[in-house]
Amino acid sequence: MAKTIKEINEKIKQGKAVVVNAEEIIEIVAKKGLAQAAKEVDVVTTGTFGPMCSSGAYFNFGHTKPKLKAGGGTALLNNVPAYTGWAAVDLYIGATAATVDDPLNKIHPGEFAYGGGHVIEELVAGKDVRLQVEAYGTDCYPRKHLDTWININDLNEALLFNSRNAYQNYNVAVNLSDRTIYTYLGTLKPKLGNANYCSAGQLSPLLNDPYYKTLGIGTRIWLGGGTGYIVWQGTQHNPHAPRLDNGVPKRPAGTLALIGDLKQMDPKWIKGVSFVGYGVSLNVGIGIPIPILNEEILKYTAVKDEDIVAAIVDYSDAYPNGKPEVLGEVDYKTVKSGQIEVKGKKVPTSGISSYKRALEIANDLKDQIKKGKFLLTEKVADLPVGDSAPKFKPLKERPIKEGK
Amino acid sequence: MASRKIVLTFPKDKIDKPIVFKLIKDFNLSFNIMKASITPDQEGHMVLELDGDKSEIDRGIKHLKDEGVKVEPLSKEIRVDWNKCTQCSACVSICPTGALYVKDRKTMAVDFDAEKCIACELCIRPCPPRAIKVHF
Numbered sequence: 004m005a006k007t008i009k010e011i012n013e014k015i016k017q018g019k020a021v022v023v024n025a026e027e028i029i030e031i032v033a034k035k036g037l038a039q040a041a042k043e044v045d046v047v048t049t050g051t052f053g054p055m056c057s058s059g060a061y062f063n064f065g066h067t068k069p070k071l072k073a074g075g076g077t078a079l080l081n082n083v084p085a086y087t088g089w090a091a092v093d094l095y096i097g098a099t100a101a102t103v104d105d106p107l108n109k110i111h112p113g114e115f116a117y118g119g120g121h122v123i124e125e126l127v128a129g130k131d132v133r134l135q136v137e138a139y140g141t142d143c144y145p146r147k148h149l150d151t152w153i154n155i156n157d158l159n160e161a162l163l164f165n166s167r168n169a170y171q172n173y174n175v176a177v178n179l180s181d182r183t184i185y186t187y188l189g190t191l192k193p194k195l196g197n198a199n200y201c202s203a204g205q206l207s208p209l210l211n212d213p214y215y216k217t218l219g220i221g222t223r224i225w226l227g228g229g230t231g232y233i234v235w236q237g238t239q240h241n242p243h244a245p246r247l248d249n250g251v252p253k254r255p256a257g258t259l260a261l262i263g264d265l266k267q268m269d270p271k272w273i274k275g276v277s278f279v280g281y282g283v284s285l286n287v288g289i290g291i292p293i294p295i296l297n298e299e300i301l302k303y304t305a306v307k308d309e310d311i312v313a314a315i316v317d318y319s320d321a322y323p324n325g326k327p328e329v330l331g332e333v334d335y336k337t338v339k340s341g342q343i344e345v346k347g348k349k350v351p352t353s354g355i356s357s358y359k360r361a362l363e364i365a366n367d368l369k370d371q372i373k374k375g376k377f378l379l380t381e382k383v384a385d386l387p388v389g390d391s392a393p394k395f396k397p398l399k400e401r402p403i404k405e406g407k
Numbered sequence: 408m409a410s411r412k413i414v415l416t417f418p419k420d421k422i423d424k425p426i427v428f429k430l431i432k433d434f435n436l437s438f439n440i441m442k443a444s445i446t447p448d449q450e451g452h453m454v455l456e457l458d459g460d461k462s463e464i465d466r467g468i469k470h471l472k473d474e475g476v477k478v479e480p481l482s483k484e485i486r487v488d489w490n491k492c493t494q495c496s497a498c499v500s501i502c503p504t505g506a507l508y509v510k511d512r513k514t515m516a517v518d519f520d521a522e523k524c525i526a527c528e529l530c531i532r533p534c535p536p537r538a539i540k541v542h543f
Binding site: 189 | 493495496497500501509514515516533535537
């Protein structure tokens with residue numbers, strides 16, 4: 004009854020694998036039952052598309068003549084600072100980097116019309132990007148200035164490398180204060196004027212494999228329209244979050260660190276976004292296939308929006324001040340109905356993550372697997388889970404007094 | 408009954424006169440003020456949606472013009488660039504009239520009903536991919 008990934012891959016190569024998305028599997032299990040569905044279905048595909056601030060890209064732009072070492076100097080991409088603290092011509096640009104002359108929040112709320120996320124999107128789109136480097140010059144790398152157009156097609160290597168993506172569940176954000184607030188979960192109107200959520204719910208990768216039984220380090224995934232891999236647990240990975248009986252965490256929990264070839268990606272799925280008053284971010288599309296190795300794995304993938312619960316958090320006080328209190332819990336079916344109830348008040352909801360695009364990703368991955376273009380991988384190592392997993396800690400501040 | 412959206416520009420010597428008020432009193436029109444701004448010693452601007460009998464709307468507009476107010480049809484409109492839109496629905500709970508809405512709660516597809524839009528522009532900045540633009 005139990006299948007192996009090797010067996011499933013054989014079926015994929017023969018074009019015989021039964022592949023469905025994480026929405027379709029719900030109905031299949033309801034109709035046929037777990038045992039029969041586990042026998043018939045080989046792979047369930049998941050997807051998510053939302054702002055993922057801990058994303059970025061690194062690349063090697065090629066040596067100049069005479070040579071230049073950006074390391075220790077400064078670099079701008081379309082006027083957005085890139086990180087240079089590497090060897091000569093490698094750069095990293097983070098999604099949230101702001102343009103050097105951006106007024107930021109000096110006039111609150113700032114626009115943040117352009118930044119690192121947009122630079123990455125333009126690179127992916129094949130647009131020319133202006134690169135300016137100021138170096139200090141050495142005997143082996145004498146050149147001090149560079150001002151040139153670059154294009155992704157001319158770069159040696161260009162990779163998306165995200166230290167924290169695909170959060171397993173997320174807060175539903177509201178605002179209890181009497182002024183509008185501007186957050187990474189969007190604009191929140193005063194006095195519970197709206198509630199913003201950010202998860203693909205029943206389609207979300209880590210909510211379909213809540214204990215990371217099939218996915219782990221080394222797992223091949225769909226990333227930004229190309230192929231990527233899970234390289235580690237993401238930063239702030241917190242498998243200890245309280246869970247429901249079905250294994251689904253009720254608070255933000257597991258995360259993934261991801262890598263993928265930027266040159267394969269599509270600007271539809273790697274998209275710079277602006278959060279007024281907060282900053283720039285990058286919408287990243289991620290799809291993860293889950294091999295149905297047995298009934299237990301299948302049961303996890305059949306999770307429904309009504310079985311996934313998130314915390315309602317006040318972003319005017321509790322969140323910014325690190326207070327643990329939540330205003331309640333709500334399931335995603337209710338969240339997606341367009342209205343939730345908080346403190347007895349009916350509050351309209353908005354998504355920040357796109358369910359529609361998440362489904363497109365799950366379907367694209369499904370098609371690729373069905374056509375034999377995407378094979379599954381065995382994970383190389385597990386993601387931390389259970390009691391032995393490291394705890395996610397706040398900073399233990401040790402202030403430094405002047406003169407000491 | 409007819410309805411018409413108009414943009415009024417008041418010359419600076421007229422902004423202290425009760426001109427718009429007469430639309431109700433003399434022409435039996437109702438109006439919804441969609442936007443209004445007056446800069447001291449400069450022009451005043453107002454966007455009105457007029458409702459009433461069609462001939463009374465025409466007469467009301469003639470009255471405004473006779474008073475020296477410049478009257479233009481509302482050509483400002485909000486447009487969504489669907490190639491830029493990521494279908495996230497961040498705009499939906501911001502929009503005060505339901506013009507931006509989720510048309511299907513299964514697919515969570517976002518749509519725009521221009522008929523309901525009052526061009527208030529509240530949606531412009533909260534849109535993460537900045538897919539919503541004002542056109543004049």
